[in-house]
Amino acid sequence: MFSSEQDHYSLKKMASSIGLGTKSCIKVECDEMGRMKPLLLRNKIKEAISNGQRPFFVNATSGTTVLGAFDPLPEIAQICKEFNIWFHIDAALGGCVLASSQYKHLMNGCSLADSISWNPHKAMGIPLQCSVFLVNHKTILYDYFSTKADYLFQQDKLYGEYDVGDKSLQCGRKTDAFKLWLTWKAKGTQGFEHTINKLFQNAESLRNQIKSTQNFYLVLDNPETFNVCFWYVPPQYLPMGFQAPQKVLNLSKTLENGRKVHQLTAQIKGLMQKRGNLMVAYQPLGDKPNFFKVCMNSPTATSEDIKFILQEIEQISHILLNHSSL
Numbered sequence: 001m002f003s004s005e006q007d008h009y010s011l012k013k014m015a016s017s018i019g020l021g022t023k024s025c026i027k028v029e030c031d032e033m034g035r036m037k038p039l040l041l042r043n044k045i046k047e048a049i050s051n052g053q054r055p056f057f058v059n060a061t062s063g064t065t066v067l068g069a070f071d072p073l074p075e076i077a078q079i080c081k082e083f084n085i086w087f088h089i090d091a092a093l094g095g096c097v098l099a100s101s102q103y104k105h106l107m108n109g110c111s112l113a114d115s116i117s118w119n120p121h122k123a124m125g126i127p128l129q130c131s132v133f134l135v136n137h138k139t140i141l142y143d144y145f146s147t148k149a150d151y152l153f154q155q156d157k158l159y160g161e162y163d164v165g166d167k168s169l170q171c172g173r174k175t176d177a178f179k180l181w182l183t184w185k186a187k188g189t190q191g192f193e194h195t196i197n198k199l200f201q202n203a204e205s206l207r208n209q210i211k212s213t214q215n216f217y218l219v220l221d222n223p224e225t226f227n228v229c230f231w232y233v234p235p236q237y238l239p240m241g242f243q244a245p246q247k248v249l250n251l252s253k254t255l256e257n258g259r260k261v262h263q264l265t266a267q268i269k270g271l272m273q274k275r276g277n278l279m280v281a282y283q284p285l286g287d288k289p290n291f292f293k294v295c296m297n298s299p300t301a302t303s304e305d306i307k308f309i310l311q312e313i314e315q316i317s318h319i320l321l322n323h324s325s326l
């Protein structure tokens with residue numbers, strides 16, 4: 001199975017839990033935006049075939065966990081068709097763009113997939129957990145999972161046609177679909193569209209504030225989603241050759257200043273947790289040192305809330321830098 005090097009860890013877990021082993025999960029390199037490179041996917045598939053392996057599954061990510069990137073679906077679909085491989089899209093995060101006429105183009109090509117997973121509990125305001133699994137083969141879930149248990153799935157029972165229990169792996173489960181249905185009824189498609197557009201606007205507003213605030217730098221200038229990735233870098237940790245108006249940095253963990261930013265970011269988060277005013281995730285990526293990631297989730301966040309994120313991080317770093325030997 002093939003997936004990008006910036007995919008979600010669940011792909012590796014899946015390889016392990018279905019008994020393939022994690023070595024069967026072959027990772028494909030990404031471009032600078034975090035999108036899988038289709039040319040390299042094709043090469044890796046060919047290489048696997050020539051090694052006697054049997055490629056059967058490609059996962060494309062729509063909205064990667066860290067950078068929010070969208071893998072190029074039409075190109076990946078074409079490769080899957082050529083090699084007769086199941087084409088899955090992990091749209092857990094990015095599937096929500098389909099609700100917005102302004103941003104749905106990010107998932108162009110999704111109708112070519114064999115299956116798509118999507119989490120309305122991310123970005124769409126549905127309480128955890130609420131996940132959708134769509135399959136582009138009408139009867140395949142019945143073909144694989146149906147047991148026709150006659151004490152549950154009677155053909156002649158009232159409203160039997162609405163009972164979809166026989167086409168899923170599990171038996172008992174919560175009525176998670178109800179939350180999506182009810183919210184959709186309440187907010188309407190337009191309500192979802194407004195939510196998604198607002199998340200993009202809020203992300204842009206945070207990026208603009210970062211650009212106009214000293215010591216904050218973006219990891220990516222124009223990410224594809226509402227994930228905003230950034231560093232707090234005090235002047236003494238700036239890289240050699242830094243030019244003053246520059247607001248997008250390319251830091252590396254292999255250099256001393258990068259290592260210091262790596263350490264400082266984790267320490268800022270630690271004190272942030274203790275103060276309890278804000279929760280912002282951080283992570284490294286490849287050779288990039290730790291950076292903060294705000295994944296916009298609430299359409300009701302105000303510009304004051306967004307300003308507070310930077311103010312709090314700034315204040316915490318002042319405390320740390322004045323009281324440590326960093």
Ligand SMILES: Cc1ncc(COP(=O)(O)O)c(C=O)c1O
Nearest residue numbers: 008010063064065090092093119
């Ligand atoms: C791209 C992607 N896929 C899958 C998941 C897993 O989501 P969950 O465990 O909430 O279903 C996440 C969670 O962050 C994600 O970002």
